[in-house]
Amino acid sequence: MKVQNLSLKAWPDLLAPPDKKSRGFEDLLRTKLREVDQDQKEALFRLRAFAAGKDTDVAGLSLALARAELSFRMVLRIRNKILEAYQEIMRMQI
Numbered sequence: 001m002k003v004q005n006l007s008l009k010a011w012p013d014l015l016a017p018p019d020k021k022s023r024g025f026e027d028l029l030r031t032k033l034r035e036v037d038q039d040q041k042e043a044l045f046r047l048r049a050f051a052a053g054k055d056t057d058v059a060g061l062s063l064a065l066a067r068a069e070l071s072f073r074m075v076l077r078i079r080n081k082i083l084e085a086y087q088e089i090m091r092m093q094i
Contacts, residue, residue, distance in 0.1 A: 029078075036071040043068035 023031075043064040050056040 033075065036068075036075050039064070039068045039071045 043061075046056060046061045046064045050058070050061050
């Protein structure tokens with residue numbers, strides 16, 4: 001059995017210089033945090049409307065709550081991974 005070599009020609013994006021318009025990690029994180037905040041606000045708005053007795057779509061409320069919970073868990077996992085990476089760097093001997 002022969003294994004073919006992988007070449008970087010298969011991934012031209014790796015060879016190209018970074019685009020000046022490309023977003024950095026900070027911008028990506030900031031955008032995602034805004035989306036999570038919006039999900040939380042949407043769920044809270046729907047929950048308050050439901051608690052006040054307004055005509056509310058229960059399926060939409062359930063979906064908004066699930067989306068808010070899922071997005072918050074994602075942010076929490078990202079935070080934990082960043083902290084783990086930081087702690088690992090701090091343990092390195094120089």
